[in-house]
Amino acid sequence: MTNDEQLERLRYKGEGADLDFKQAQYRFIGCSDHEKSELLKDILAMANAYRDGPGYILVGFKDQTPHPAEVVGISSEHIDDASLQQFVNSKVQPKLDFRYEERLFDGKTVAVIVIPKQQRPFYLTKDYGKLGKSVVYVRRGSSTDEASPSEVAKMGRDDTEKGRPRIELSIEDEQNRPLPNSFELTFIRFDNDGLPDYENNVRMNVGGVVHTMPSPVPVNRHYWRDGADYHSVLSRLIQARLSLTNRSDFSLSDAKLEVTCITPDGGQVVMMRAGHLPKEPDSRDRSLFRVTPAAFQHLNERITVDDRGSESVCHVRLGNLLPGETGRAQDDLAILPTGPGGYKLRVRILAGEINYPIVEEHTMEVSGPVREMGFKNLKGLMLAKYRKGNAASSSAATRADEKALE
Missing domain, CATH: 3.30.950 (Methyltransferase, Cobalt-precorrin-4 Transmethylase; Domain 2)
Structure with a gap:
């Protein structure tokens, strides 16, 4: 369109x-x-x-x-x-x-x-x-x-x-190295329905009696659920960097990539822009200042993911490519496998001068454990970020968050 x-x-x-x-x-x-x-x-x-x-x-x-x-x-x-x-x-x-x-x-x-x-x-x-x-x-x-x-x-x-168009598709990781064919990942699964709302209660000693009351500072009540989403995504993430070089003697107009990820059992693989991955959660309530990707939907993004059908399709618009020119996707593609097994990344290459789409595939073998985790495990994961590299930190905010986590 x-x-x-x-x-x-x-x-x-x-x-x-x-x-x-x-x-x-x-x-x-x-x-x-x-x-x-x-x-x-x-x-x-x-x-x-x-x-x-x-x-x-x-x-x-x-x-x-x-x-x-x-x-x-x-x-x-x-x-x-x-x-x-x-x-x-x-x-x-x-x-x-x-x-x-x-x-x-x-x-x-x-x-x-x-x-x-x-x-x-x-x-x-x-x-x-x-x-x-x-x-x-x-x-x-x-x-x-x-x-x-x-x-x-x-x-x-x-x-x-x-003659026929000559193109060169490049699929790399976030370090600009060729995307591997095998990955060792961890598939963490939380029961989000069993995770409580986050509360940061304040303890006050009044006349020798300890009283517990809600913090006067607004908190993010979805903190635990946000943390579960963040860690489950990060542990199984594959990032792909896509580019297309026009090796033809003529220009390619309206060049475009359509990317799908196929599983042997026909299961759906979640794909999204890397810039839309969940951010590390904050226990403080920043909803008034939070800017979501939806706020920018009126802008004409040149990489979008359509997940309305039976499989997600990533559309990467590269525009016109002169002979010898390379077009790069404006953001990496985040691929989230559902579990261990074989996966196939399929890329359809289209342009005004390509009568029939050119199809290239990249196979990936994904291995790694599947771990069911509860609330206690989640707290351990989220507490680790404060203990690692922050042993000498005396930040009031850090101490407050660590105390709340414990």
Whole structure:
């Protein structure tokens, strides 16, 4: 799906061989062949255009060159992608790869047609509407014309000579070393329902009688549960650093990685951005100052994890890659195996110039004990951080937390 950042960038780009603005929606449903052929012609012309990356037809945008295109939206009929795919590919040779989508942008409904760079030329198998059989329509600049026989021959030669994309995928750990194929981890499991709320009571001696009362300082009542989550995640964490180098003689546009982690038994593996891993818990209540990743969802993140389906999918957007250029994911990928066993990291590589996704896999054998822990074990884990390296510390906050833990 085309994101807001891409559409905003295209708004500021003038019409050309790879971009066409259309103010009004195309006539399609229940219309005559003559009317529908206008849409078909524009798709064919864009598909045959001389360009290095994908072509875009943006509907609901008013061209205002030299100013950014105005978003006017579409309010008429809505077109279904499946119906348009069937319509185009029942009349065009060879099979044309494209995508149609309708979405909200700048508060208005717009339509986007994306046509990846692919083997040309495309043409009709028979006359349709105002279009002729075997005529190759091509977009030149901001206009559409019929290609000459020499142009048609050159299209085939150019695309053949360009060759297949050559890419190099790198999967490393957080130390920039090749990601190992075997890991020794510990799988800690807590009964979170059996963990109490955290309380930091104050003891006061009044007239020889010790009274216990709640601390006047607000505390994090989820401290124990946060600690259990933190330690169970940290003990089974695998971090992967992903990058892609374009070894082709041409640019790759809209390069993207889709990452999944597969288990032999089909179980789901949790994946997330390393920056979204749970932080070491604080016994003090900092909820008023806590900033969660959700607060930044309005920003266009270039690495996201979609866990709504049967398996989590990590999407890494790398953008356009020049020949020889390396694109790196903006954050490491955190992989959390569910237990010992074999795992397979599968990466699908996509770009406007890659007709079919390139798939690479990295196998991992994970071993290690599974430990069931209770509240007493958890307190021992969390107390260890104060005892290790803090023997000489006299911080009041440290002493208070250590006393509370004991």
